[in-house]
Amino acid sequence: MVKRTSFEGDSCPIARSLEALGDWWSFLIIREALFGLRRFGEFQNKLGLAKNILSVRLRSLVDHGILATAPASDGSAYQEYVLTPKGRGTFPILVALRQWSEEFDDAPEEIATILVDRAKGRPVKKLEMRAEDGRLLSPADTMLKPRPAPRRRSAH
Amino acid sequence: MVKRTSFEGDSCPIARSLEALGDWWSFLIIREALFGLRRFGEFQNKLGLAKNILSVRLRSLVDHGILATAPASDGSAYQEYVLTPKGRGTFPILVALRQWSEEFDDAPEEIATILVDRAKGRPVKKLEMRAEDGRLLSPADTMLKPRPAPRRRSAH
DNA sequence: GCCGCATGGTTTTATGATGCAACCACACAA
DNA sequence: TTGTGTGGTTGCATCATAAAACCATGCGGC
Missing domain, CATH: 1.10.10.10 (Winged helix-like DNA-binding domain superfamily/Winged helix DNA-binding domain)
Structure with missing residues (x-):
């Protein structure tokens, strides 16, 4: 195939x-x-x-x-x-893509628009990865774990 | 073409x-x-x-x-x-994609791994969009603005 | 009631990208 | 020098992509 x-x-x-x-x-x-x-x-x-x-x-x-x-x-x-709702849930992905361009693009002057807070007109903050308790996490602070076995509700 | x-x-x-x-x-x-x-x-x-x-x-x-x-x-x-560094900067994009799957996937039980905080072993928090002053923003709270004209440094 | 035009697609067809398999080049070991 | 593993490139069949043409429906004018 x-x-x-x-x-x-x-x-x-x-x-x-x-x-x-x-x-x-x-x-x-x-x-x-x-x-x-x-x-x-x-x-x-x-x-x-x-x-x-x-x-x-x-x-x-x-x-x-x-x-x-x-x-x-x-x-x-x-x-x-x-x-x-699933579709609207992609918003963070698009924001992440946008912010990546804004930060790393080789020709940032070609970017026409910026995403701003409607209330203040100020750019939105960079997305941050945080722990449950609010600590800021870098990639190195994270790891992958196997998903815990699904607790099947109807199994007795 | x-x-x-x-x-x-x-x-x-x-x-x-x-x-x-x-x-x-x-x-x-x-x-x-x-x-x-x-x-x-x-x-x-x-x-x-x-x-x-x-x-x-x-x-x-x-x-x-x-x-x-x-x-x-x-x-x-x-x-x-x-x-x-530009490559490592894509991390939030991948996290956003991952979290979107975790939240909306039709068969979440097929997802094998979860991203956790290395220190605590707990899942990382969902990415949030915030304003400069820390307010949590929904998509509707944001808008696009034309990029401000680049202030060219060497133009006198 | 039929003409013309706008909207919302589907069909046709060419070209380009994809991916498997085979091949090549180099390093190193026996 | 022959063999084996790594790191690719090349050839070729097939599939997906995209431009353009085509089809279908709705609607306004007349």
Whole structure:
């Protein structure tokens, strides 16, 4: 099978999320959806991708529970694509990607927008990794542990 | 040109980071690198991807300044691939992806590992978005602002 | 009631990327 | 010098991607 090596059965959560989010376009579609776009044509105009690709990506995102199709809303007989909670949950990922660019991009002057706190107009703080008790953690302060065996509720 | 739509000139920082990080394999290579893998063969064994693909991905990551080639280290005449600071800076992105899976995956019981605080062995806290003054922000509390005009240092 | 146009897709087709397998190059050991 | 392990590159079949053409539906004008 040459098929782009699906990670569906993979036990790594990173691989699993990448499997669901798919590719570049999916990220950008989600980005636009977070900004309020909902219609096929809106996505197409904003992103400038081919309609067939958009069609496939939207379907994939719907299949993965990231978007849902809503019947209408403005009376037209067409569908809208709205984010599910799972879809909205990707926000930190996009913020992390954005902040990484802002910090490390070779040509930061080409970055057009900054994410700010709506109330104050000031940039949001860098995402930080913290322990349960609030201690700031660096990568070296963390490790992977096997997931504890699932405590099955109906096993007596 | 069919060429997989490069986002190189794009002004969106999310597109820019995706351009650099490339694809699934790149993420997974970085994941392994964060765990200490450095040698071609190590990556190949762990990830099980074709050597030519690995070769291309490693080169791309080096080109983007995420990995650097180090001359040796264990005496062998070959290279090692080590993360640059820019590469280590991707850690929050991977954590965000991981946490998204942990929270929303349809089959969370298939996830094999959890990321824990090394000191306490407890799971790390969910990444939070905060304002400069520490207020917790939801997506709706944020907005995009055009980047302020770059104050060019040498313009008189 | 039919023309034209906008929206929302699907089909067609070419090219490019992917991945398996085979091959090459080098170091080192027997 | 032959063998073995590491670190790749090359060849080639196949799949996915994307541009463009095409189809279908709704709607306003007339």
